[in-house]
């Protein structure tokens with residue numbers, strides 16, 4: 047079949063730049079308008095002969111879904127999704143305007159350049175190329191561009207999964223952001239981590255109750271003291287090591303890459319020996335809970351009857367029960383806790399055919415690279431789509447030169463992506479998607 051053409055390589059740059067220029071800042075609380083970006087994406091899909099559907103739960107919070115029919119009707123469908131919203135950017139901190147989409151010295155600048163208008167553009171460029179070249183993938187592909195990923199997903203993937211499950215019929219697996227980018231280890235090795243799992247989110251609200259009263263009196267039921275004690279226990283807690291299948295594979299493969307003994311009985315030691323590459327794994331070998339907000343009292347000589355704190359908790363796939371039990375113990379009898387916001391953890395197999403195909407697509411275009419699986423410390427829209435039985439992988443291929451720290455550019459100042467990185471992404475995505 048015809049290879050991807052030059053036009054697709056030009057398109058991906060244009061589409062990335064165009065999408066960046068459409069300001070889809072998501073400030074949370076419903077303050078975002080994805081509609082113009084959704085219309086842009088739908089226009090490109092229609093230009094490829096597809097029939098995109100625009101879907102909104104709230105006005106202007108637009109999602110786009112289209113299906114490409116595969117050549118093998120017996121094959122399971124594959125979901126390919128990208129979000130259209132971006133996090134805010136403070137223009138005066140940037141070297142170029144964050145919504146200029148400027149292309150300077152072979153680099154596309156702007157908010158969303160890596161998270162994730164680049165991937166949205168890659169998907170569109172591949173689909174347009176296929177229409178020109180007469181390529182049809184083996185599996186049905188469901189293409190989804192979502193709203194609201196950077197906040198609650200209630201207007202985006204959550205809404206699609208709850209209200210429009212029929213559009214995703216037959217989908218068993220999905221790919222989206224945060225995987226297959228170049229991780230430079232500082233010693234000349236290039237690692238391409240493919241995400242096969244996500245930690246779950248447990249944002250907690252803690253409420254301590256006590257006896258209100260005068261600040262000068264004896265009070266052994268002080269809500270502030272109780273809250274502070276609980277918060278200290280949580281913040282200082284050493285969560286035990288727990289290796290999920292993905293993290294185990296990650297450590298084993300990295301150890302092999304560096305010629306180190308994969309001693310899983312001393313994971314902390316192993317992480318140290320792995321050096322910078324250990325950072326890919328470090329946040330996902332245990333649950334975590336970080337106190338982040340405190341709220342109590344209204345006058346210095348009044349003991350309040352209640353004190354409140356918030357904690358950013360994250361748990362591993364399979365780690366939620368332990369997380370809950372540990373929080374019960376750490377908060378103690380005088381402090382209640384509840385989930386302020388909760389999202390599931392995900393685990394995807396690394397011995398699947400799909401994983402092998404993603405891996406070989408990267409290896410074909412980056413033969414010097416080393417593909418390893420990893421678990422994301424945070425979360426994506428894949429959490430919502432998992433409710434439809436869809437196994438999610440992080441696969442948004444980008445070949446980045448040294449000095450481009452992908453993780454730092456994510457939500458960072460001067461977010462940008464080299465044109466070459468986008469070209470690599472189109473090649474790899476095309477190769478993977480047409481054969482998957």
Ligand SMILES: [Zn+2]
Nearest residue numbers: 129161162223
């Ligand atoms: Zn993202």
